[in-house]
Each structure stands twice: as C-alpha cells, then as structure tokens.
Amino acid sequence: DGGITQSPKYLFRKEGQNVTLSCEQNLNHDAMYWYRQDPGQGLRLIYYSQIVNDFQKGDIAEGYSVSREKKESFPLTVTSAQKNPTAFYLCASKVSPFLGELFFGEGSRLTVL
C-alpha cells in the first residue's frame, strides 16, 4: 500500500540533544512538508521541499533542519536550539507542489524531559 511512514511514533529526548524524525513516502510525490501541531492548535509549517535537493523554510524553521537527498525521504532534525520542541510532528506530501491535496503520515510525538 502506498503512503507516508513516520518514525518513531513516540520519542523522548533530554534537553540539549538533537533528534531526527524520519519521513518516508512511496507515493512518488515531488513535494514534501513538515508541520508542527501543539495541543488545541492548528498546524504550523516548519520546512517544505518541492523537489529533490531543494528545501525552503516555513513559518517556524528556527531550531530545525531538514535534508532531501532522495525523493522518498525528508527527515527532520530537531536541534537543541529549538526552545520548545515538545509537540506532535506531522509529515505530508503532495503529488506536485501546485496540485492536489496533502497526504499525511501518522505523526511523531516528541517529548523533551
């Protein structure tokens, strides 16, 4: 079945540590996105990539980094510079940047201890 796989589903991190969240898609989609969701809030865009080897900052990119070395993979690193990293992180993709709807993974919940 085609879809988006995020891992891990739950992650605990100590302050000062970097963590990387995985996002893999087998939908052959060009565009991929990372969103952050806080309790009772909407989604806020962290980074997006319209094509392999290219990515752009979203509204809240500070303290995060990404790479897009392969079409199917768009990992997100939450660095120690992110002041309030505890949140639910959602990865999504679109068939092309200008077409269609977003397909979402099941999310990764990061808790900083």
Place this chain on the structure above:
Amino acid sequence: SQQGEEDPQALSIQEGENATMNCSYKTSINNLQWYRQNSGRGLVHLILIRSNEREKHSGRLRVTLDTSKKSSSLLITASRAADTASYFCATDLYSGGGADGLTFGKGTHLIIQP
C-alpha cells in the same frame, strides 16, 4: 499568522443530527480544503473546493465557498459516532498556488453523542 479560522472551536451533537462548521480566511485563494483528524493521528483529506466553485458534495459532506465573504462551511449530514474528530480547513495562497504548503486553522472539535 493563521489564514483560516474555524468556528465553533467545539461542537457536540446527537447521533443522526447534522453538524455544521465554518471557516473564515483572510487573503485570496486558489482552493480551500477540509481535513479530518482523529485523536493522535494524522490528517485525512476530505474535500477540495476551487475558488470558482460555490458548492461541492461528497457522500454525507457538503462544502460551500463564498469568496466575497472569504468563508466556507462544512456540513456533515446524518452524523455518526465515528464522525467524532477534529476538522480543519486549509487554504493555499493565491500567489503560491499551494506550492509553499497549506495554511491551517485551529480546527473544530466535533463530538457525536450516541
């Protein structure tokens, strides 16, 4: 800043009743989409309505769009307990065509009482 804002923030109705939620947005768009999120899960796309459309149906869902008022509504008819979820509207920016991601509201949390 939030492009879309849903209203009400929470809605509780009896099974079998209709549920209506609204979305307002601020700038010109190419299309507006509605998504559903079950607790602790990812979002699922429900329906997309283009800026030149006024109404669209999909099963028990009916979406309207009024670009002059910059607002949309989602109607779920004959609600079921399984419809309990949060519902989000999402818009693209007219200039970007959605390439730079969609902007989401804070959502309406819908509870269907059995």
